[in-house]
Amino acid sequence: MNNREKEQYLREYEVMKKKGKPFFPYAVMKDSVMACVVVGVIIFMSLYLGAEQGPKADPTTTTYVPRPEWYFFFLFELLRVIKPPELVPIATIGVPTIAMVLLLLLPFYDRNPERNPLKRPIASIAGIMTIIAMAFLTFLGANAGSPTDIEIDVAPEYEAGKLVAAQSGCLACHQFGENGNNGPGPKLTEIGARLNPAAIARSLEIGPGIMPSYATMAEDEPEKFRDLVAFLASLNGEEEASTGEVGVAGSGSVESSGGNPAVVEPDAGSSADGAGATTDSGATP
Amino acid sequence: MRRPPKPGHSNGNGDAPAALENGDAPSPVTDNPGKRLTTGAKDAPADLVGWVDERMGATSFLTAMLMRKVPKGTNWFYTLGSATLFAFVVQAITGVFLAMYYTPSPVEAYASITHLTNDVFLGEFVRGMHKWGASVMVILVFVHMARTFFFGAYKYPRELNWVIGVVLLILTMVMGFTGYLLPFDQRSYWATIVGVNINGTGPIVGPYLSDFLRAGPEFGATTLSRFYAIHMLLVPGAIIAMIGAHLYLVVKMGTTAPPWMRADLKPKDARREPVEAIADGSANGASENGNAS
Numbered sequence: 001m002n003n004r005e006k007e008q009y010l011r012e013y014e015v016m017k018k019k020g021k022p023f024f025p026y027a028v029m030k031d032s033v034m035a036c037v038v039v040g041v042i043i044f045m046s047l048y049l050g051a052e053q054g055p056k057a058d059p060t061t062t063t064y065v066p067r068p069e070w071y072f073f074f075l076f077e078l079l080r081v082i083k084p085p086e087l088v089p090i091a092t093i094g095v096p097t098i099a100m101v102l103l104l105l106l107p108f109y110d111r112n113p114e115r116n117p118l119k120r121p122i123a124s125i126a127g128i129m130t131i132i133a134m135a136f137l138t139f140l141g142a143n144a145g146s147p148t149d150i151e152i153d154v155a156p157e158y159e160a161g162k163l164v165a166a167q168s169g170c171l172a173c174h175q176f177g178e179n180g181n182n183g184p185g186p187k188l189t190e191i192g193a194r195l196n197p198a199a200i201a202r203s204l205e206i207g208p209g210i211m212p213s214y215a216t217m218a219e220d221e222p223e224k225f226r227d228l229v230a231f232l233a234s235l236n237g238e239e240e241a242s243t244g245e246v247g248v249a250g251s252g253s254v255e256s257s258g259g260n261p262a263v264v265e266p267d268a269g270s271s272a273d274g275a276g277a278t279t280d281s282g283a284t285p
Numbered sequence: 286m287r288r289p290p291k292p293g294h295s296n297g298n299g300d301a302p303a304a305l306e307n308g309d310a311p312s313p314v315t316d317n318p319g320k321r322l323t324t325g326a327k328d329a330p331a332d333l334v335g336w337v338d339e340r341m342g343a344t345s346f347l348t349a350m351l352m353r354k355v356p357k358g359t360n361w362f363y364t365l366g367s368a369t370l371f372a373f374v375v376q377a378i379t380g381v382f383l384a385m386y387y388t389p390s391p392v393e394a395y396a397s398i399t400h401l402t403n404d405v406f407l408g409e410f411v412r413g414m415h416k417w418g419a420s421v422m423v424i425l426v427f428v429h430m431a432r433t434f435f436f437g438a439y440k441y442p443r444e445l446n447w448v449i450g451v452v453l454l455i456l457t458m459v460m461g462f463t464g465y466l467l468p469f470d471q472r473s474y475w476a477t478i479v480g481v482n483i484n485g486t487g488p489i490v491g492p493y494l495s496d497f498l499r500a501g502p503e504f505g506a507t508t509l510s511r512f513y514a515i516h517m518l519l520v521p522g523a524i525i526a527m528i529g530a531h532l533y534l535v536v537k538m539g540t541t542a543p544p545w546m547r548a549d550l551k552p553k554d555a556r557r558e559p560v561e562a563i564a565d566g567s568a569n570g571a572s573e574n575g576n577a578s
């Protein structure tokens with residue numbers, strides 16, 4: 001807006017204001033009605049939806065579903081839309097930060113003096129697209145299941161580990177065969193072909209990237225932990241087709257996708273890379 | 286005879302002392318018995334409002350606040366901001382009652398919530414209000430922001446209020462994040478662990494931020510009390526300060542007229558009519574802007 005446009009705006013505003021009504025009682029009335037509606041809705045929700053209490057937090061347990069409050073679904077879902085692990089920081093921090101900066105600086109780069117939404121199509125369309133995108137991500141988040149069942153067939157000695165995996169919330173972020181959510185974490189259907197058991201155990205203890213650490217399980221319930229690792233190591237994947245693509249994701253997951261590289265032991269990383277490379281070369285010809 | 290300056294309105298130019306030097310200091314009590322409830326000092330305070338006002342001078346402020354005009358065309362969309370404010374007030378009030386029963390220690394937190402929910406009179410109701418009120422407030426903040434966006438209300442001269450608004454949006458989301466851990470059930474615990482880990486993936490400050498939130502490299506005993514302090518002291522304080530600034534600017538600048546309504550200025554009017562003020566009662570803001578531009 002240049003100076004002439006600013007003056008023009010102030011003059012017009014002055015006139016609009018002179019033609020207006022006093023805040024009291026007109027605006028106060030509307031605001032009060034709205035306040036009653038707000039309180040009414042909150043009371044209604046409290047009475048009908050209640051405030052249930054889940055089971056007590058237990059750092060040693062293995063049955064939990066890490067789900068954020070619904071109004072964070074759109075952020076959480078970004079992790080699933082942006083899948084490759086080396087891009088995870090972009091999804092977790094990059095996109096939200098850029099969005100926040102764009103939002104904060106909006107008045108400074110949108111310098112169009114026009115205010116009517118119908119006469120500034122770019123701004124209006126961008127706004128509507130943002131709303132649709134956020135609504136869509138929230139919808140995806142609301143529908144993402146919290147499954148607790150893995151249907152892959154495994155040898156009997158791995159059944160115990162399969163149960164642990166099914167009950168440990170892995171499915172909230174990883175896919176096993178047809179079960180679980182595809183992301184934020186990589187598919188684990190053929191994790192055993194990519195990582196050796198030691199590397200798998202290491203990943204579980206570290207909790208690479210945004211994944212929670214399972215170190216407490218390793219300490220308190222070593223047997224369960226061993227079963228889990230054995231089950232994961234046994235997974236070599238029936239569907240050959242996706243091996244190559246997932247190989248990249250696998251090595252990334254151990255390198256903790258840039259999260260805390262310091263905690264990753266060099267041998268875990270290299271063995272992961274080695275395994276990934278082997279699988280790749282096996283699949284290429 | 287000059288009236289003494291109003292309390293709190295003395296301009297320091299020495300009206301009253303001048304009168305005193307002349308030796309005929311006006312007695313505020315006896316001089317003007319007929320003029321009750323004027324701007325000067327009054328008789329014995331028969332009415333409480335008058336007594337308070339004499340010592341605060343708030344009526345002129347309140348009158349200016351309430352009688353200020355809102356532009357033609359102001360509609361229901363303009364109630365969203367105050368609805369957000371009201372949702373925040375509900376959160377503050379219910380939060381105080383929750384704080385009376387809540388113990389922010391990993392050992393007792395869960396049990397204190399159970400006690401509050403099951404035993405305390407209306408406990409579950411108040412907790413439900415706080416829980417769902419949070420969702421309502423988040424929705425209202427976003428809808429209010431959408432309103433100001435589509436109405437172009439973030440444009441000159443209200444840019445600063447938009448910026449403050451975005452800070453309020455972030456603070457509101459921080460409230461949601463820190464409050465989610467406090468019930469200390471499985472869902473909240475593990476969601477918060479993942480949430481803090483997500484912070485940790487941020488560049489440069491990320492790891493420090495998650496260490497700060499956790500109060501160390503591990504999720505430990507102080508983590509919960511840290512979240513509690515952030516949730517009920519730090520962020521609410523910041524929100525109240527920011528809402529204060531936000532509302533000050535709303536009153537000072539006035540709310541926008543709906544963008545589809547235009548005042549038709551005849552060119553000669555536009556030339557002659559001076560730009561008075563965007564803010565009611567204060568002649569400085571707008572005319573300075575107008576002249577400077």
Ligand code: HEM
Nearest residue numbers: 363366367369370430433438447450451453454535540541
């Ligand atoms: C705790 C959160 C907030 C509260 C309590 C609040 C409160 C208010 C109130 C009472 C108004 C008066 C006009 C109206 O109701 O529409 C207002 C105006 C405004 N708010 Fe907010 N607000 C909040 C958050 C935000 C956010 C997130 C933004 C945008 C990023 C924002 C931007 C604005 C702007 C630009 C105006 C001026 C609107 C106009 O002049 O038409 N506010 N706010």
